[in-house]
Amino acid sequence: MYTCANPVTELEQLMLDLMYDDLAKRCKGKIVTRDTFQSFFHSNGLMAELMLTKFDEKRAGVIGKDDFKRAFELMVKGTFEEKAEALFDFYRVEKSKGIGYG
Numbered sequence: 001m002y003t004c005a006n007p008v009t010e011l012e013q014l015m016l017d018l019m020y021d022d023l024a025k026r027c028k029g030k031i032v033t034r035d036t037f038q039s040f041f042h043s044n045g046l047m048a049e050l051m052l053t054k055f056d057e058k059r060a061g062v063i064g065k066d067d068f069k070r071a072f073e074l075m076v077k078g079t080f081e082e083k084a085e086a087l088f089d090f091y092r093v094e095k096s097k098g099i100g101y102g
Helices: 010-025 034-040 045-055 065-077 080-091
Strands: none
Touching: 010 034, 010 065, 034 045, 045 065, 065 080
16 A cells, blocks of 8 residues: 655545546446546556556455545655655566566
């Protein structure tokens, strides 16, 4: 789970809630599905799979509001070190201590 040293403000929290709710309305339920996520952010293939895997911390196949807000909080308000650690973890598919090549 990612945490952020610089939490979002109340206004930013409201904006994230509205953004998530808008995405969820495009789905049949009240949670963001893989297809909606890929369509909204114009991503597909391996990159989208990696993003969804990292954002879906409960491994439910969907992105819940808390996961969504936590991920965006890190990307927008995170320190350089927090973002670097998350990016490294993002590309490290296996739970090794490094990123492999080949």
